[in-house]
Amino acid sequence: MLARAVEYVSRMVNDSTSSWGAAPAAPAGPLIDIGINLAHDSFDSDREAVLERARASGVVQMIVTGSSLQSTRQAIELAREHPRRLFATAGVHPHHATQLTRECLEELHHLAAHAEVVAVGECGLDYFRNYSPRAAQQEAFHRQLELAAQTGKPVFLHQRDAHDDFIAILREHRPSFTGGVAHCFTGSAEQLASYLEHGLAIGVTGWICDERRGRNLLALLPQIPADRLLLETDGPYLLPRDLDPKPASRRNEPAYLAHIAAVCARARAEPVSALGASSTAAARQVFRLPGIDWK
Numbered sequence: 001m002l003a004r005a006v007e008y009v010s011r012m013v014n015d016s017t018s019s020w021g022a023a024p025a026a027p028a029g030p031l032i033d034i035g036i037n038l039a040h041d042s043f044d045s046d047r048e049a050v051l052e053r054a055r056a057s058g059v060v061q062m063i064v065t066g067s068s069l070q071s072t073r074q075a076i077e078l079a080r081e082h083p084r085r086l087f088a089t090a091g092v093h094p095h096h097a098t099q100l101t102r103e104c105l106e107e108l109h110h111l112a113a114h115a116e117v118v119a120v121g122e123c124g125l126d127y128f129r130n131y132s133p134r135a136a137q138q139e140a141f142h143r144q145l146e147l148a149a150q151t152g153k154p155v156f157l158h159q160r161d162a163h164d165d166f167i168a169i170l171r172e173h174r175p176s177f178t179g180g181v182a183h184c185f186t187g188s189a190e191q192l193a194s195y196l197e198h199g200l201a202i203g204v205t206g207w208i209c210d211e212r213r214g215r216n217l218l219a220l221l222p223q224i225p226a227d228r229l230l231l232e233t234d235g236p237y238l239l240p241r242d243l244d245p246k247p248a249s250r251r252n253e254p255a256y257l258a259h260i261a262a263v264c265a266r267a268r269a270e271p272v273s274a275l276g277a278s279s280t281a282a283a284r285q286v287f288r289l290p291g292i293d294w295k
């Protein structure tokens with residue numbers, strides 16, 4: 001599988017005539033994957049190889065998503081092991097909202113203060129799955145927006161099938177926190193407009209590569225200002241469906257970010273190098289990341 005992924009990446013870098021022709025010889029890099037669940041156990045056996053492939057494909061920095069106390073601790077650990085390349089978020093996903101007891105919240109405050117942590121979240125509302133009751137989700141969302149305000153760090157937001165409640169809570173807190181990203185945006189034109197109005201950046205994933213579900217989003221891409229458009233894989237989830245050749249594994253990883261960038265650039269009718277440069281600059285601005293030498 002390693003060999004196939006390396007072959008895939010080198011093809012992506014070298015073959016400007018491939019079926020997704022927007023990828024140029026020197027592709028979109030340097031890129032930043034603003035949402036990778038690298039603490040996920042599917043990466044346990046080969047995490048370093050995944051990072052190496054990311055680097056080879058031009059992904060120079062990554063933000064490792066914390067979605068529970070445990071994955072937040074792991075994300076911070078990973079960021080410590082890879083200074084200036086990996087960063088962490090500190091948060092509790094709405095799926096796990098019932099876990100955010102008073103003690104957990106105290107620990108989350110402690111974790112969020114770490115220098116490696118560049119955002120609070122993943123937090124928000126998910127009424128699609130409702131793994132935690134809605135009241136618990138709302139409570140956890142309020143507490144984490146307060147935490148973002150207290151730490152002065154931006155928020156990493158998740159919303160699914162909960163737009164109205166999500167915006168109502170966001171609006172309540174908006175004067176006090178510094179900004180953030182609506183991660184894995186898959187919404188409507190109206191939802192996009194309201195996120196932009198609230199000063200949020202928009203995280204775009206390989207969802208746009210899904211010929212069944214991604215069409216609407218693809219059409220909205222030109223409406224996202226370049227300085228608000230961020231790229232993410234959300235790996236190991238959301239493997240782009242149109243990778244060619246198809247990877248042997250269903251697991252998504254940061255090396256495929258260049259492909260997402262190419263699809264995104266094509267939808268916006270702009271050179272992938274321009275999209276790469278603007279999204280990298282935007283990610284550094286939103287999360288206050290340091291620059292880094294590429295290669």
Ligand SMILES: [Zn+2]
Nearest residue numbers: 122158183184
């Ligand atoms: Zn999410």
